[in-house]
Amino acid sequence: MKMTKLMGTAAALAMLGSGLAQAQTALEGGQEVDMVLLPKFLGILVFDQANEGAQEAHAELGNPGELLFVGPTPENSVAGQIEIMTTSATQGQGAVMLSNNAGDQIAPSAKAAQDAGTKVVTWDSPIPSGEGEDVFVAQVDFGSIGTVMADMAHSILGGSGQMAVLSATPDAANQNAWIASMQDALKGDKYSGIELVDIVYGDDQAEVSYNRALALVDKYPDLGVIMSPTTVGIQASAKAMQDEGLCDQVKVSGLGLPAEMVSYTMNGCAPEFALWDFRDLGYLTYYTAYGMATGQLTGELGESFTAGRMGDYTIEEDPGRPGSKRILMGPFTVYNKDNVEAAAQ
Amino acid sequence: MTRLSSFATGLRSWEGFLFAALLVILAVNAALTPEFLTVANQINLFQLSIEKVIVALVMTFIIINAEIDLSVGAMMGLSACAFGWMFQNGVDARLACLVCLGIGIAGGALNGYFIAAMALPSLVVTLATLIGFRGLARVLVEDRGITDFPDWFDALGQAPMLGPLPFALIAFGVLFVFLYVLLQKTGFGRRTYVIGTNRDVADFAGIDSRRHKFILFVASGLISAFAGLLYAARVGAVRGDVALGFELDIITIVLLGGVSIFGGKGSLTGTLLSILIVLNLRNGMALMNITGHIQTGVIGLLLIGSVLAPRLRLPRFNRAAKPKEVSP
Numbered sequence: 001m002k003m004t005k006l007m008g009t010a011a012a013l014a015m016l017g018s019g020l021a022q023a024q025t026a027l028e029g030g031q032e033v034d035m036v037l038l039p040k041f042l043g044i045l046v047f048d049q050a051n052e053g054a055q056e057a058h059a060e061l062g063n064p065g066e067l068l069f070v071g072p073t074p075e076n077s078v079a080g081q082i083e084i085m086t087t088s089a090t091q092g093q094g095a096v097m098l099s100n101n102a103g104d105q106i107a108p109s110a111k112a113a114q115d116a117g118t119k120v121v122t123w124d125s126p127i128p129s130g131e132g133e134d135v136f137v138a139q140v141d142f143g144s145i146g147t148v149m150a151d152m153a154h155s156i157l158g159g160s161g162q163m164a165v166l167s168a169t170p171d172a173a174n175q176n177a178w179i180a181s182m183q184d185a186l187k188g189d190k191y192s193g194i195e196l197v198d199i200v201y202g203d204d205q206a207e208v209s210y211n212r213a214l215a216l217v218d219k220y221p222d223l224g225v226i227m228s229p230t231t232v233g234i235q236a237s238a239k240a241m242q243d244e245g246l247c248d249q250v251k252v253s254g255l256g257l258p259a260e261m262v263s264y265t266m267n268g269c270a271p272e273f274a275l276w277d278f279r280d281l282g283y284l285t286y287y288t289a290y291g292m293a294t295g296q297l298t299g300e301l302g303e304s305f306t307a308g309r310m311g312d313y314t315i316e317e318d319p320g321r322p323g324s325k326r327i328l329m330g331p332f333t334v335y336n337k338d339n340v341e342a343a344a345q
Numbered sequence: 346m347t348r349l350s351s352f353a354t355g356l357r358s359w360e361g362f363l364f365a366a367l368l369v370i371l372a373v374n375a376a377l378t379p380e381f382l383t384v385a386n387q388i389n390l391f392q393l394s395i396e397k398v399i400v401a402l403v404m405t406f407i408i409i410n411a412e413i414d415l416s417v418g419a420m421m422g423l424s425a426c427a428f429g430w431m432f433q434n435g436v437d438a439r440l441a442c443l444v445c446l447g448i449g450i451a452g453g454a455l456n457g458y459f460i461a462a463m464a465l466p467s468l469v470v471t472l473a474t475l476i477g478f479r480g481l482a483r484v485l486v487e488d489r490g491i492t493d494f495p496d497w498f499d500a501l502g503q504a505p506m507l508g509p510l511p512f513a514l515i516a517f518g519v520l521f522v523f524l525y526v527l528l529q530k531t532g533f534g535r536r537t538y539v540i541g542t543n544r545d546v547a548d549f550a551g552i553d554s555r556r557h558k559f560i561l562f563v564a565s566g567l568i569s570a571f572a573g574l575l576y577a578a579r580v581g582a583v584r585g586d587v588a589l590g591f592e593l594d595i596i597t598i599v600l601l602g603g604v605s606i607f608g609g610k611g612s613l614t615g616t617l618l619s620i621l622i623v624l625n626l627r628n629g630m631a632l633m634n635i636t637g638h639i640q641t642g643v644i645g646l647l648l649i650g651s652v653l654a655p656r657l658r659l660p661r662f663n664r665a666a667k668p669k670e671v672s673p
Contacts, residue, residue, distance in 0.1 A: 042637060072637040075590050080637050082580065083393050087631040090380045090389060103490035104582035108503050128490055171487060 024312060025296060025305040029061040033094035033293040037067065037282070038084050040101035040125070041074040045259060046278040047099065050123070053282030054097070060308055061290055065094065078102040082109045085120075089113035094293030097285050099124035107131040119292040119299075123285040124278075130324030134292055134299050135315055137285045139276040140330045142174075142320065145229070145255075146181030148332045150191050152253045152272045153225050160193025161224030164216045166237055166254075168204040168230040178229045197223070202233045209236035217241075217250055228254035234273060238264035258335055258343035265340045274332045277343070284310055284329050301325060359603040362654070363618040370622060374629035381632060384509055390628040392579065395513040396421060396572040397591055398620045401598045402517075402524050403568045405616045406561050408599055409528075411541040411608025412460065412467040414562065417569040418591035419478035420452050424573030426482035429491035429583035438495050445570050452478060453566020457559035467562075475592070483585035492582035502578025513575045520568075525613045537561070541608030597644065598623055601651045622647075 037054050039047035051069045058067040072080020081102045086109045088096045096113060100106055100122055110120045110132025119134050126136035153163050165182075167175045179199065186194060197220050202209025213226055213236060226241075228234035234256040241247045247269040256273040264270040287307035291297035297305055297315075304314045310329075318326035335343060374381040391398070400417050407414050424445040431441040452474065459470040506512045528534035540547040540554045547554050577583050602619030604611025623644060630640045 068634050070634055070636050073641050076637060076641070078586065078589075079393070083627075083631060086389050086393060087628075090383070090386050091632065092380075102580075103584050104492040105490070105580035105584065105587075107492070108499070108579065108581045129492055173489075 025291070025303070027061065027287060027291050027294075027296050027305060027307075029063070031063065031290075031294040031296075032065045033063060033290065034065040034091075035063075035067055035095045035097065035286075035289055035293060036084070036088045036093050037069045037097045037286075038081060038088075038099065039069075039071040040099050041077045041080070042071040043074070045257060047071070049278040050099070050282030050285070053279035053284075054286040055282075056279070057283045057286035057290070057308060061287075063290065067286070068093075078105060082106055085109040085113055089116040089118050092116070093118050095119040095121055095289040097289050098122045098127075100127050101125065103127075104129050104131065119289060121285060121289040121292065123281055126318070126321065126324070126326075128321070130318070130321050133324065135288060136318060136321075136324065136326040137281065137288055138318070138326045138328050138330070139278075139281050140332055141328060142177065143181060144331065145178045146183070146185040148274050148334070149178070149182045149227055149229065149254065150185040150188075150194070152274065152334065153194055153227055154191055156251045156253055156271060157194060157224045162195050162197050162220055162222050163225045163227055164197050164220060164223055165199040166209060166213055166216065166226050166228040166230075166233045167199060167201050168233065170201050172204070172230075175229050182227070182229075202228075202230075202236060204230055204232045206232060206236045209233045210240045213237035213240040213252075214244065217244075217246060223250050225251045225253055228252065228256075231255060231257050231260065231275075234270065235260045235264075238270045242267065242269045256335075258340050261335070262340050262344040265335065265337060272334060272336050274334045276329065277333055280310060281329055283308065284313065284327070288313075288327055299325065359654075360612070360615050360618060363601075363603070363615060363622060367618055367622050367625065370625050370629065374625060374632070378629065378632040381629065386628070386632075388505075388509055388511065388514065390624050391514050391517070392511060394594075394624055394627075395517060395579070396576045396588070397595050398598065398624070399513070399517050399520060399572045399575070400565075400569055400591070401595045401616055401620060402520055402613065403561075403565050404595050404599045405602070405604055405611060405613055406524070406528060406537055407467075407565055408596075408604045408606065409541045409608060409611050410537050410558060410561055411544070412558060412561070413471065413596070413606075414456065414467065414565045415471040415592050415596075416452070416456060416474040416478055417565060417572075417595060418588045418593075419475045419482065420449060420566055420569035421573035421576060421588035421591060422482040422586070423452065423478040423485075424449055424570035425577040425583045425587045426485045426585060428574060428577055430485040432494060433491050438498050442498075442574055445574055446567060449567040449570025449573075450563055451566070452570070453563040454559070456566065457562035460562060461555040461559040479589070482587070486583060486585050490582050490584045494577070494581060498578050499581045500578075502575055503581070513579065516571075516575070521613065521617065528613055533557075538609055541610075543609070597648055601648055603651070 037051055054067060070084055085096060085106060089112055096118055107127055107129060113120055114132060120132055121135055122133050123137040127133045165179055167179060186196060200212045202212045209232060216226060217223060226237045228237050234252060234254040238252040241250055241252055252270040253273050255275050261270055261273055284307050291305055292299055297303060301315055301317060304312055306312050313327050315325050315327055318324040380386050427448055428441050428445050432438055456471055456474055459465045460467045501512045507515055536552050536557055540557055544554055576588060598619050599616055600606060602615035627640060
């Protein structure tokens with residue numbers, strides 16, 4: 001056991017040397033390290049998908065250790081994440097892969113975990129201050145989301161027409177930033193024919209969003225597309241348009257889950273929408289955490305490695321959080337009739 | 346004949362049953378998880394829920410008094426958020442702590458006024474203040490996080506103070522001893538039981554039950570605000586949803602400890618045993634990597650059992666839960 005660890009370290013050091021020469025670390029599989037995948041909470045499809053991706057990487061790398069998928073209940077998310085982070089440090093886990101839902105409240109327990117020798121790799125949602133975090137695996141460059149949504153509106157409207165936004169809540173930080181970034185993008189000449197007529201909020205509840213979508217159609221008879229940057233809103237809007245037989249006039253787009261949107265894309269109610277692939281995110285996060293927990297990656301800026309089927313990635317400074325590090329998975333996947341069915345499996 | 350005439354009688358009491366259950370849980374945890382008995386884990390086990398268990402002590406008084414305080418979690422959140430807001434606006438952190446304790450007293454007095462002076466049901470009053478306090482907390486800091494508190498403040502919640510013991514754990518110990526003596530050995534404690542058993546009788550006996558209830562709710566507000574500050578120190582950051590829903594965990598612990606929701610029955614020994622059971626059970630399940638939903642389910646089953654058991658074996662289980670004397 002100790003011997004294999006030593007050999008692992010030697011191999012890692014040797015590889016580090018060669019890595020410096022080629023600037024690309026190929027991760028060596030088969031090293032034993034226990035790791036925890038910690039979602040915001042349980043019972044959400046996308047986190048299960050991330051787990052599938054991580055399990056795939058776990059098998060691929062032949063790690064004889066254990067990959068655990070444990071999470072709190074939704075109503076106990078913050079305290080539960082802190083508890084699991086603390087317990088993982090007590091257990092001596094090699095790494096915790098965290099989709100953070102506790103803001104900076106997780107930082108002290110994450111720092112304590114690091115002190116105990118556990119690597120903390122965040123994915124999906126980072127620790128805002130970067131304290132207690134080794135690296136953040138970012139699904140997309142959030143700055144690019146505005147252009148992606150503007151492009152989908154452009155394509156659906158055929159260049160000109162009216163668009164309304166149906167968002168989550170008025171104080172949802174992610175959504176507000178994305179809408180602002182889309183409004184910026186819309187200033188470009190390419191989008192001069194698109195008029196943004198209104199922004200409404202469905203509180204990320206299916207029924208509220210459904211009714212708001214119908215109210216938008218009543219209020220703006222010439223509306224061409226409802227853009228919803230939330231998975232709840234986009235599904236509810238598409239269902240509302242379908243139920244009322246409005247899909248010929250008003251299309252729905254935004255950020256959605258293939259599994260939830262597939263029928264609306266195939267029947268033309270939501271011809272295009274975007275998201276990142278959570279399986280890929282879990283897969284890349286696992287490679288990153290495995291590399292760090294086995295000592296093959298040091299987590300320094302500029303370090304590059306190969307993440308299996310997904311190719312090469314580099315650790316860089318996070319532009320949104322100065323002083324923190326990230327690995328950018330990007331770009332968005334835009335789903336349409338051609339690829340949505342495969343992704344919905 | 347004394348209550349503790351034999352070990353067997355003791356075991357048949359609710360506290361005896363809890364004690365036996367605790368021993369089983371400790372044994373299983375120690376046998377199945379090598380990390381369980383380490384000092385660090387034992388400290389963590391308390392630290393992770395320390396704010397809840399501190400408030401559970403004062404909640405024991407409230408429920409024995411045949412009242413309920415649903416606003417404790419919201420008051421913890423309000424106190425933590427008020428601290429964060431003041432700190433962000435340049436108020437000295439020490440002064441901010443004092444102001445937060447003042448907010449706790451004021452909030453408790455508000456509850457106490459409506460419940461004691463206006464004779465409104467505490468369920469309704471504290472449900473309303475739960476919403477009010479939480480709303481205020483969210484208005485103060487919204488969903489942004491406030492962090493970077495002074496080092497001494499963070500250290501209060503995170504660093505060991507006496508040997509391996511952090512400040513919050515010491516505070517819990519001191520508070521427990523003080524409240525135990527108060528409830529079990531003083532006239533104040535006896536009046537808490539008498540009013541909870543039958544308020545009319547207490548009033549006829551000349552006990553000022555309105556004043557008593559007012560004091561209890563002020564104490565509940567104060568301790569909740571204190572616990573909120575401890576939480577802010579432990580996690581080193583606050584957000585509008587701090588301590589959201591904690592009241593249910595707190596009330597669960599108290600009821601599991603054998604305190605009757607109808608008042609008049611229960612003890613701090615029971616609450617302490619219940620605290621130890623819940624924390625050790627959660628810790629053991631976490632170390633065994635049992636996931637959140639199942640943990641909640643097990644605690645829920647335990648609570649159902651604790652409500653059912655006294656009904657199934659009423660005379661025996663209630664014996665020890667009664668106070669020794671019921672005269673003021």
